[in-house]
Amino acid sequence: MAWMPAGWSGKRTWPTPCRLILSVGRLVEKKGFPFLLQAAAILHGRGVPFEAIVVGDGPMRDELERLAGGLGLRDKVVFAGHLTQEQLGHVYRRADVFCLASIVAKDGDRDGLPNVILEAMGYGVPVVASNLSAIPEVVVAEETGLLVAPGSPQELAAQLERMLGDPSLRARLAENARRLVETEFDLRKNTVRLGSLFAQMLICETGRAMPRRGRRSRRRTRRAHVPPPWRPYERLPAARRMAADGRVRTMPHRGSLVLLCSVLWGHFRTGLGGGGEVVRRLRTRGRCSSSSPTRRSWRWARRP
Numbered sequence: 001m002a003w004m005p006a007g008w009s010g011k012r013t014w015p016t017p018c019r020l021i022l023s024v025g026r027l028v029e030k031k032g033f034p035f036l037l038q039a040a041a042i043l044h045g046r047g048v049p050f051e052a053i054v055v056g057d058g059p060m061r062d063e064l065e066r067l068a069g070g071l072g073l074r075d076k077v078v079f080a081g082h083l084t085q086e087q088l089g090h091v092y093r094r095a096d097v098f099c100l101a102s103i104v105a106k107d108g109d110r111d112g113l114p115n116v117i118l119e120a121m122g123y124g125v126p127v128v129a130s131n132l133s134a135i136p137e138v139v140v141a142e143e144t145g146l147l148v149a150p151g152s153p154q155e156l157a158a159q160l161e162r163m164l165g166d167p168s169l170r171a172r173l174a175e176n177a178r179r180l181v182e183t184e185f186d187l188r189k190n191t192v193r194l195g196s197l198f199a200q201m202l203i204c205e206t207g208r209a210m211p212r213r214g215r216r217s218r219r220r221t222r223r224a225h226v227p228p229p230w231r232p233y234e235r236l237p238a239a240r241r242m243a244a245d246g247r248v249r250t251m252p253h254r255g256s257l258v259l260l261c262s263v264l265w266g267h268f269r270t271g272l273g274g275g276g277e278v279v280r281r282l283r284t285r286g287r288c289s290s291s292s293p294t295r296r297s298w299r300w301a302r303r304p
Contacts, residue, residue: 018049018050018051019049019050019051019096019097019164020050020051020052020053020094020095020096020097021040021050021051021052021053021095021096021097021098021099021160021164022052022053022055022091022092022095022097022098022099022120022125023036023052023053023054023055023098023099023100023101024054024055024056024088024098024100024116024119024120025055025056025100025114025116026056026057026058027054027056027057027058027059027060027061027064028058028059028060028105028109029060029103029105029106029109030102030103030104030105030109030110030111031056031100031101031102031103031111032100032101032102032103032130032150032151033054033060033064033101034064034067035101035103035151035152035153035156036052036054036099036101036153036156037064037067037068037071037073037077038071038153038157039101039153039154039156039157039160040052040071040073040076040077040157041071041072041073042153042154042157043157043160043161043164044071044072044073044076046157046161048161048164048165050076050160050164051076051077051078052073052076052077052078053077053078053080053091053095054077054078054079054080055080055081055082055083055088055091056081056082057081057082061079061081064079065079089123092119092120092123092125093123095120095123095125096125096126096164096170097125097126097127097128097160097163097164097170098116098117098120098125098126098127098128099127099128099129099156099160100114100116100117100127100128100129100130100135101129101130101148101150101156102114102129102130102132102133102135102150103130103132103150103151104132104150110132110133111132111133111135112133112134113133113134113135113137113138114135117129117135117138117139118138118181118185121138121144121145121174121177121178121180121181122178122181124174124175124177124178125174126145126146126163126169126170126173126174126177127139127144127145127146127173127177128145128146128147128148128156128159128160128163129145129146129147129148130147130148130149130150131147131148131149131150132150135147138177138180138181138185139177143173143176144173144176144177144180145173145177146159146162146163146173
């Protein structure tokens, strides 16, 4: 699920001859910023007009600034540090190419699918990224972007030069990428899909379909509702059987936990509100009073 810029149509113009290369990310090893600087030095040596801005902060900032100075890029590369989402939106609208040269770090750390790639596509910025992890799922070579081998500044420089020098290529890739993000990574559409999955799991657990809107469906639901007695350990084996059958295993771990807790809490609340065994025992001992008009609004009373 991706954040989409509000009110942005995805149409872009390139008014100045000096193109802007944008890269966003935390300044750590797995982002591959040294290789981006080396590629920028190759472009500068070939006489390609460009500017580069790196948005983000991290432990490698001092090292990267020294590397940029050693490569003669002090007037070409700007380290902007941390920006707000509004400030970053202005930079996205100005950028001509988005580049993320991700690599596998020495400790094995790597990117999955960085959100900044989806944000750049949402703003209509053509993307050049590493062929690593899940990035090729959205950056399809020659369709929604350009891919390079991780850790190869020569190939990265060649693809950046190609992208900067071909306006029709930039426009085609940006349009295809924007369409992909709107179709597959829109937050509202994916929220509806996720809600339908939760509804299917609830139907599978309770064995009863969700009530439809309307007077008839509400009346039928009220007649069929019979609050069960409160039995604290009755639902736990059923939940374990549901997990063993694989009905929860296909969902993310956090979603499964939230779903299980919501179902168990629903039975607990029904047992208290419907006059279950716990309430009857408390009333027998004199610790609960039912003098209020409804059973659900009961209060505690002192022992006699």
